[in-house]
Amino acid sequence: MCEYCPWLDLTKTDYIKYHDEEWGVPLFDDQKLFEFITLESAQAGLSWYTVLKKRENYRKAFDNFDPIKVAKYDENKIEERLKNAGIIRNRLKILATINNAAKFIAIQNEFGSFAKYQWQFVNHTPIVNEILTADDYVATSKESELFAKDLKKRGFKFLGPTTVYAHMQACGMVNDHSFNCHRRADIIEGYKKGL
Numbered sequence: 001m002c003e004y005c006p007w008l009d010l011t012k013t014d015y016i017k018y019h020d021e022e023w024g025v026p027l028f029d030d031q032k033l034f035e036f037i038t039l040e041s042a043q044a045g046l047s048w049y050t051v052l053k054k055r056e057n058y059r060k061a062f063d064n065f066d067p068i069k070v071a072k073y074d075e076n077k078i079e080e081r082l083k084n085a086g087i088i089r090n091r092l093k094i095l096a097t098i099n100n101a102a103k104f105i106a107i108q109n110e111f112g113s114f115a116k117y118q119w120q121f122v123n124h125t126p127i128v129n130e131i132l133t134a135d136d137y138v139a140t141s142k143e144s145e146l147f148a149k150d151l152k153k154r155g156f157k158f159l160g161p162t163t164v165y166a167h168m169q170a171c172g173m174v175n176d177h178s179f180n181c182h183r184r185a186d187i188i189e190g191y192k193k194g195l
Contacts, residue, residue, distance in 0.1 A: 034101070
């Protein structure tokens with residue numbers, strides 16, 4: 001029988017699928033990175049599972065997370081999303097997504113890709129933490145603080161050190177799968193093979 005991270009609710013099959021297929025897998029695709037940033041910023045103050053359940057609705061509401069399209073949203077688009085019960089209808093978070101799309105594009109233009117920019121904060125190699133119990137998890141790290149500080153300087157919204165750390169965990173900049181989790185070694189090995 002597989003062992004899992006202690007935070008995972010094993011009664012939720014969609015949560016298990018996310019854990020097994022996405023969480024902690026090193027990600028370099030810019031459109032997926034924009035998706036993760038959008039969902040993490042929407043999650044601020046809520047549980048991740050709340051946002052995960054709305055992911056497909058977000059995908060439809062935000063043009064499949066295309067930052068070029070999202071950056072052009074006008075007041076009509078904002079109002080449409082405020083009426084969309086399938087997403088979190090928080091004006092500030094919707095405005096942040098539009099703002100962040102424009103800032104995301106600016107980083108792509110400067111660095112060639114958002115992935116190149118974001119992975120520099122871990123020296124382009126995943127940090128593998130020693131997680132034995134739920135108490136070993138942290139909410140932030142020095143890397144997430146530097147990353148969040150730089151994002152803030154560049155004008156991003158709803159992406160503080162805790163949210164950024166969650167983003168780093170999600171897209172594999174940090175491997176926080178617990179020591180006994182069946183995904184931990186697979187992800188480490190997969191990254192090594194991909195180099």
